[in-house]
Amino acid sequence: KNQVEQSPQSLIILEGKNCTLQCNYTVSPFSNLRWYKQDTGRGPVSLTIMTFSENTKSNGRYTATLDADTKQSSLHITASQLSDSASYICVVSAKRTGGFKTIFGAGTRLFVKA
Amino acid sequence: EAQVTQNPRYLITVTGKKLTVTCSQNMNHEYMSWYRQDPGLGLRQIYYSMNVEVTDKGDVPEGYKVSRKEKRNFPLILESPSPNQTSLYFCASSPGQYEDTQYFGPGTRLTVL
Secondary structure, three states: OOOOOEOOEEEEEOOOEEEEEEEEOOOOOEEEEEEEOOOOOOOOOOEEEEOOOOOOOOOOEEEEEOOOHHHOEEEEEEOHHHHEEEEEEEEEEEOOEEEEEEEOOOOEEEEEOO | OOOOEOOOOEEEEOOOOOOEEEEEEOOOOOEEEEEEEEOOOOOOOEEEEEEEEEEEEEEOOOEEEEEOOOOOOOOOOOOOOOOOHOOEEEEEEEEOOOOOOEEEEOEEEEEOO
């Protein structure tokens, strides 16, 4: 069964600290993996997208890693800011006959405190 | 400004009263999709469209209809809403489906009493 599991469910950190969010997936055959940021009450916004051959992708203070062998990804946030408080969603796409299937994780809720 | 718009943003309705949530994008994207988001669950795909007049079911299509008569518009229709369709709905678009980043609308919060 194609699944995307994220951990932790929620996380509280102090402003300026770093954190790492995890994503494990059982999606097959793998096409690509994306990380989105979703502010409360708003639509998700793309942070990174990685294909099978990529193992690191950065977007400012956000760095995503991908280990396609172990089917794990992480999102590392450096020097967190209050505006980083949001849900972070891992999304994996799988190839299928006639197109692709996209599976969303439930997200990690990050709270950054002053 | 490139964007995906949805209307209405908030809607409270009663069981059985037909409603339509509109979605429009101004980026000339071929691929559009509808999702619902419920607490504790990831976004689940309702329907998607690869191009004009081409639509297909996602993971949770029951109780919903869509149409794609124009490239820019992809309305979501609930013919007879029920309380279990109370949810937060998102429309998204992308240039294509493969390896393309999706751009999400602001969301429509629907309550069915």
